[in-house]
Amino acid sequence: MSSALDDDTQAALSAGRETAGAMLRAAQKDLQKVFIVFLIGFLGSFYALRLYVWDFFKGITYAQMNASVGSNVEIIAQTPFDVILLQAKIGMVVGILMALPPFIYYARDALKARGAWPRSPVALWKLVLILIGVVVLFVLGVAYGYFVFFPFTFAFLAQNALSAGFTPTYSIVKWAQFIFLLTLSFGLASQLPLAMTGLSYAEIVPYELFRDKWRHAAVGIFAFGALFTPPDPFTQIMWAVPVLTLYGFSLYLAKVVVTAKRGSEKMDIPATAKYHWNLIAGVGVVGGLLVYTFYEYGGVALANAGLDYVGSDYLLLEPTSQLSVVLFALAGVLAGGVLGLGYFIYRDIERLERTQVGVGDPTKLDLGSLDADGIRAAPPEAFAEVDEDRAMALASMAIDDGDNDKAQAILDRFDEAEADREAEAEDQPGELEERTTRAGGAFFSELTDGETDEDDIGGYYTDIAFIVESVTSRAFWVVGWFMLVLGGTFTWLYIGGIRDVYEDFLGSLPAVIRPEEVLNVVALHPMEALIFEVKFSTIIAALATLPLVAYFAWPALRDRSIVRQRRRTVFLWTGALTAGLLGGFALGYNYVAPGVITFLVEDAIAAEMIIAYRITNFFWLIFFTTAGIGLLADVPVLMVLLNSAGITYDMMRNRWREVTVLILALSAIFTPASITTMFMVTIPLMAAYGAGLGILFVVTLGGRRNLAPARGAAE
Known part of the structure; x- marks a missing residue:
């Protein structure tokens, strides 16, 4: 059997194994010293965590909490081995990181033999200076996180959990992972001055790229902060503002060293x-x-x-x-x-x-630093490699600086350079462009030419591309509505809606359960409550956006003969699906969910146990037994509606494998990270799909008479 890896990949892996083996052989006589360094890092971290670090972490966790909030926050170990295993894992990571430099140093002969060691010696004082800079910046970034960011963040997260009716009972493993992840992010972010200056000085990344793409960098910083910090504006600003300040300072340093190098x-x-x-x-x-x-x-x-x-x-x-x-x-x-x-x-x-200006290579001229007269006086070569994005970026920067004359001069010079390039291209047509055009045409002709029945990839590609284009042309409305519903739902949950639902649901449970005494919902991770609120809001927004997407896609679907009814049918569909969803939700909320919860906890209550459910498990259980009943009821309803729109019973029956894969994918995204819960969602949905096939088999007389009107029939 042939290998799944190509020759280049196999060669790279073989070279890597050979290099690793050579390094081990070269450092063999000094491995004892490397192991001693590892042992010092391991034991030092292990006992530092035990004697000092945990108390320090608890101190920053409670630092900004008032007495009422702090008294409800607990840090627990879920298993007897949580603490000691966590200390051992952290100690091993620290020990390995400490042992890597001496191991590389002792294995330098093997690296020299393979050309992976610097040939020209680097001055020791430069290495020491760089190392000091890395350490100082890392310490400053971590200090900001520990003494400013973490105290306010933990106070906010604990208050949010309590406001929602949950108990902030953090698992020591998840709590420590959260702290270490953000600690690492602050430490790495603080290295921006060294990283940007070094990359610019070595011309690996031009300084001009960092300067011109500062808007993209700002968006990226806020996006990173949104992923790894709580989704409230205050903590995101606390994360982003220092990093943006570092980015600006790094731009200054990069400009100094680059200018010093060039002149x-x-x-x-x-x-x-x-x-x-x-x-x-x-x-x-x-x-x-x-x-x-x-x-x-x-x-x-x-x-x-x-x-x-x-x-x-x-x-x-x-x-x-x-x-x-x-x-x-x-x-x-x-x-x-x-x-x-x-x-x-x-x-x-x-x-x-x-x-x-005008000295040296004109293609290296920094157009952003020139005024309007300098732009007009610059040689033509300065604009020879300027593309449209670069020209528009320079013009936008000039407009932002209030220099409209410079912006107009940039656009005029770009138009002149573009006209010259077009004239040159007409005189000497590019062979590469012709080959690319022929190859692209052949590729798309294979996809789109020929018959377009349901089993032809060309037909599928053409139909899907046409439908997607019809929806993306209205993307502003789709995305706007999705974000509006998402933001509204999240705001309602955030300001207390989730607590109201929780208390109302507990009130519907039998009195024998005494939820206020034995049934608690806890947060094992500091951000668990917020993550659940975001996921739930996303599901609601997606469901609310589906009718709008169907409304915009309907003309394209009708044009491709996928559906045959008019667009007003969307309103009938929305009403029918909403009725099924609400009916199933009412059934689940009033009968199914309370019955399931009662069945699950009655044995624990009889044994006089205290029950502490995790947020994700408890609320997803409620969701699956309330809204999930409505979604199950909607599956046969949707299948009947799709049949009336022109999708045949035979197609639904033959495509059950694709439907299964789609449901599995959606379950993996929108349910907790567990294979069990994924299949707990997939199996009922596939059962509902089977029930829908059974209903359609009866209604369509085994597929011989579908509900869709005949082609050309009056509607």
Whole structure:
């Protein structure tokens, strides 16, 4: 049997195995030293967690919680081995990370033999400086997370869980994973200055790309924050603002080093400092005076009052002596001097870039730094490789800066360059373009040419592309309605709707259960309540958006003869499906769900146990036994409606495998991460699908008479 991997992949894997083996052989005599380093990291982390770290983590967890919230928050171990196994896992990770540098160092001979070791020696002081920078930035990022972000985030999450009627009972494993994940994210985010400066200096990623794509970077930072922080604006801003500030500072550093590299003979930082020494010293003195005034004239008391107003337990300490005030003031002088020097360096960089117009390679000209006259005077080669996206980005930046004349000049020069490129292309048509066109035409002709029956891939491709295009042309309305329903549902749940439903449901349970005494719903993960609210809101929004999608897609479906009725049928469908959903929901909420919960807990109550259900398990159980009954009832209804629209009984019966795969995929996305729950959803839905096939078999007389009107019949 042939291998599933191609030759290049197999060669890469073989080379990797060979390199790893060579490294082990080269470091064999020093593996004892590597193991000692690993053991130090492992045992040190293990006992540090046991003696100090857990108490520190608990301290930051409770730091911003008031007494009523903090008294309800507990951190528990679900199994007897949770704590010791967690400490061992963390210790092993720390030990491996500590052992990697000495292992690579002792295996350097094997790496040198394979060309994977730097050939030119790097100055030791540069390596030390880089290492110090990495460590300092990482520590600063982690310190911000521990002393600012985490206290406010945990207080918000605990308050939200309690407001929803849940008990914040965090599993030590999930709680620690949450802390370590965000700790790592802050530590990595703090490396932006080094990463961006190094990539720009090495010209792996041009500085201009970082500068021009800052809007994309801002969106990416907020998106990352939305994934890994609670979905409320306050904590997302607390995450995004420091990272955006770091991005701006990193752009400044990257510009300094890149300009220094490109024009080192014209840029002299010591000369800049010497020339502006008086102004730099003046800025430093102002910084020192501001710090001195803050400490001497009530700034500490005012800051503490502000912290107390926002509910923080942190306090700024008063200086213990006059010497402390003097030292703080000197630090302010130094910080002010650094900022002043940075400003003048940046100003000299701007001037240097303007003086470099027309010097050297014109294709490397920084168009963003030129004014309108400079754009018009730039050589044609400067616009030879500028595409439309780049030109529009430059013009947008100029408009944002209020320089409309520069924006117009950029667009005019781009139009001229584009006209030149088109004229050149007409004189010398590209052979590559012709080959690409022929290949693309052949590919799509294979998909779309020929007969378009239901078993032909071309017919399917054409129909699907036509239908999707008809919906995407109205994407603004579809996405807008989806986001409106999602936001409205989430807001209702967030401000107490989930608590109202929870209390009403508990009130419908039999009195023997005494839910206020024995039935508790707990959050094992700090974000569990919010994640459930987001998932539930997404399901509601998707269900509410389906009729709108059907309404916009209906003309295309009718044009392709997939359905035969007019678009007003969508309203009939929506009414029928809504009636089935609400009827099944009422049945489940009043009878099925209470009966299932009672059956599940009565043995535990008889044994006088205290029941603590996890949020995801309890509420998905309620959802499946309430709204799920409605969805099951809608399956046969939908199948009858689809048959009346033109989808035959035979097609539904023959496509049951595709339907099963689709249901499995949706179950994997919208249910908890468990194979059991996935099949608990899939099996009832497939049973309902089978019931629908049975109903259609009777209604259509075994598929001989479908409900759809004949082609050309009056409707």
